Amino acid sequence: MSEIIKTDAVVLSKLNYGDTSSIVSLYTETDGKISAIVKGGRSPKSKIGKIIDPINHLQVIIYKKNTRDVQILTDANLVAHFL
DSSP: OEEEEEEEEEEEEEEEETTTEEEEEEEETTTEEEEEEETTTTSTTOHHHHHOOTTOEEEEEEEEETTOSEEEEEEEEEOOOOO
16 A cells, blocks of 8 residues: 655655656655655656755655555655755
């Protein structure tokens, strides 16, 4: 059974996959290190693909299924830090 997780995460790495997707390695607040696919993340119209870069601190929504090694990332927003 899959679950929807909304959590803070830091992008560790990003890898191109297929024609338009990316696979990212994330360190999440709730689940530790996970891999997730961003479908269509390299498309010029993708808002998620523009902010999924290493070292960015994001709030993400992930569809997690324990039987999958690579989860599905459906939304991401930058977390603002003020000094």
